[in-house]
Amino acid sequence: MRRALGGKVAMYVVLSLGAVAFLFPFYYMVIGSLQTDVDSTPAGAFPNPANLTVENYVVINARINLLRGLVNSGIFAGGVILGTVVFGVLAGYALAVLQWRGRGAVFSLALLVQVIPFQLLMIPLYVMIARDYGLSDSYLGMILPFFISSTAVVIFRQYFMQLPRELFDAARIDGAGEFRLLWNVALPLVRPALLTVVLLTFIGPWNEFLWPFLITKEASMQPLAVSLANFISNIAASTSNPFGAMMAGAVVLAAPAVALFLVFQRYFTSNDLGSGVKG
Structure with missing residues (x-):
């Protein structure tokens, strides 16, 4: 019982890590599209809410x-x-x-x-x-x-x-x-x-x-x-x-x-x- 539970927990941990690795580029793309000032460091993935805006969508829509x-x-x-x-x-x-x-x-x-x-x-x-x-x-x-x-x-x-x-x-x-x-x-x-x-x-x-x-x-x-x-x-x-x-x-x-x-x-x-x- 304990071994089966441990195997299931390990499987969910591995799957969760894989999901995070897979989804992170999409998350970073969305966050990057909302940033007023670009932050290319790892901290840019967790920006200050005051630095978020939809202005980038307005700009690109005006161009194309x-x-x-x-x-x-x-x-x-x-x-x-x-x-x-x-x-x-x-x-x-x-x-x-x-x-x-x-x-x-x-x-x-x-x-x-x-x-x-x-x-x-x-x-x-x-x-x-x-x-x-x-x-x-x-x-x-x-x-x-x-x-x-x-x-x-x-x-x-x-x-x-x-x-x-x-x-x-x-x-x-x-x-x-x-x-x-x-x-x-x-x-x-x-x-x-x-x-x-x-x-x-x-x-x-x-x-x-x-x-x-x-x-x-x-x-x-x-x-x-x-x-x-x-x-x-x-x-x-x-x-x-x-x-x-x-x-x-x-x-x-x-x-x-x-x-x-x-x-x-x-x-x-x-x-x-x-x-x-x-x-």
Whole structure:
């Protein structure tokens, strides 16, 4: 009993220390964004309340329009999520449930695509989208290269493969078509995969810098990550508190991703498959 209690206490101590180490950079970022005078020493993590202000947020918003950047980032991330989920579900279902010639080869290609770095394709994509299609400085031009994700296809395929074949056979006997099977039978049982793909997909375009930087020249079209990088390289030096303004922009950029994860993190560990099959 005593040994088990000691082990549990040790585990909680280690986990608590890990959580503090993980969360401290976020805490320091928030505190830094609120400081009137920058304190780069360790004592800066525990500032005098009289040294705290929201002026840094006002300053950076006046320079780069945080709301507009958030809207652009949201449209970019939302478009990528829509394409990733729709095509990932359809392709994953086809690779897992339907029987057709060449299915294994297509799945192997989906795995192979994941080892090709996006940077290798960036220049040809830029030439095709900006010059051939004329989609520079547009949301569609930002979204198209990320519209289909092979990672999402693989994730959905693996989840669909776990579903009992008897569910689909019984629904087909009742006269259900494949789209009805997908919507009414398969999707409700893979909600953890759906939410996982949405969260993982959101992080990529939300923090993406290089491609939106290449494809957008108009400041009004740039996502917040690009606007913040431009602020750091071109404008920050002219502000009275560049460190505080940069931290304020970083907080605004990180806040939606952190909030989304906190709201939906329980779905990473939940699994409705067993209860769905039993029902």
